[in-house]
Amino acid sequence: MKKSIIVGKTNAGKTLFMINFAEYIGLKKIVLKQEYPDGKKLSKEMSTDLAKSYLSSDREYKTQCIQSICIDLPVYKGKKEITLLDTSGLIDGIHPKLSVRNGIIQTLEKIQEADIILHMLDIALLIDNNTLSEIDRQIIEYGRNRKGYVLIPNKIDLDKDKIGLHTLRQEYPKQFMIPISALYKKGFDEVKAFVIRSI
Numbered sequence: 363m364k365k366s367i368i369v370g371k372t373n374a375g376k377t378l379f380m381i382n383f384a385e386y387i388g389l390k391k392i393v394l395k396q397e398y399p400d401g402k403k404l405s406k407e408m409s410t411d412l413a414k415s416y417l418s419s420d421r422e423y424k425t426q427c428i429q430s431i432c433i434d435l436p437v438y439k440g441k442k443e444i445t446l447l448d449t450s451g452l453i454d455g456i457h458p459k460l461s462v463r464n465g466i467i468q469t470l471e472k473i474q475e476a477d478i479i480l481h482m483l484d485i486a487l488l489i490d491n492n493t494l495s496e497i498d499r500q501i502i503e504y505g506r507n508r509k510g511y512v513l514i515p516n517k518i519d520l521d522k523d524k525i526g527l528h529t530l531r532q533e534y535p536k537q538f539m540i541p542i543s544a545l546y547k548k549g550f551d552e553v554k555a556f557v558i559r560s561i
C-alpha cells in the first residue's frame with residue numbers, strides 16, 4: 363500500500379489535516395494506528411470529532427509518535443487504499459527533551475520510506491516571522507529532488523490579504539504548492555488530486 367506522509371514543524375496543522383481529510387473523504391470514524399519511538403504499538407477506533415479534540419492542539423509537540431490511518435481514494439472506476447501518516451513535528455535545532463528528539467528521529471526515518479510527502483507549512487508563522495524557518499527550507503530542499511513531494515502552506519484562513527503566500531511564492535517561484543486551510547477543509551480537492559496523480 364502506498365504511503366503518504368505528512369511532515370512539518372510542530373503546530374503546522376498536520377494532525378488536524380489528517381483527520382479533516384479523512385472526514386472530507388467521507389469517514390466519520392477512523393482506525394488510528396500509533397507507533398511510538400520505543401516500539402510500543404496501539405490501535406484505536408474513534409470518531410473524527412473525538413480524534414480532533416484528543417489528538418490536535420495548539421500546544422507544541424502534541425504528536426509524539428507516528429500515527430496513521432488508511433483511506434480509500436477514488437481511482438478511475440475503482441478505489442485505491444493509501445496509508446496517511448501523521449508525524450511528530452520537526453523543529454530548528456536540537457530539542458532538550460529526549461521524547462521530542464526521539465519522535466523527530468522517527469519522523470526522519472519514515473520520510474525516506476514514503477511514496478508521497480505532504481509538507482505542511484504554517485503560513486501564520488511565516489507572516490509573524492516574515493521569513494521561513496530553517497527546517498522548512500531544508501524540507502523543501504530535500505523534497506525538490508523527490509517524486510511525490512508537495513509544499514502545502516496551511517492556515518490560509520489567517521492570510522486574508524495573501525501576504526504570507528506572496529512571500530513564499532517570491533522565495534520559491536518554481537515550487538509547486540497547494541495552499542489549504544486544514545481547519546476549514548479548503549484546498550482539499552487539489553490535495554486529493556495530487557495524491558491520486560502520485561500513486
Ligand SMILES: Nc1nc2c(ncn2[C@@H]2O[C@H](COP(=O)(O)OP(=O)(O)OP(=O)(O)O)[C@@H](O)[C@H]2O)c(=O)[nH]1
Pocket residue numbers: 370371372373374375376377378379417418419420421422423424425426449450451452516517518519520542543544545546
Ligand atoms: N486558523 C487555523 N488554525 C489551524 C489550521 N490548521 C490547524 N490549526 C490549528 O493549529 C493548531 C495545531 O494543529 P495540530 O494539527 O495539532 O498541529 P500539528 O502539526 O499536528 O502539531 P504537532 O503535533 O505539535 O507537530 C491547532 O490549534 C489547530 O486547530 C488552519 O487551517 N487554520
Ligand SMILES: [Mg+2]
Pocket residue numbers: 376377378417418424425448449
Ligand atoms: Mg500533531
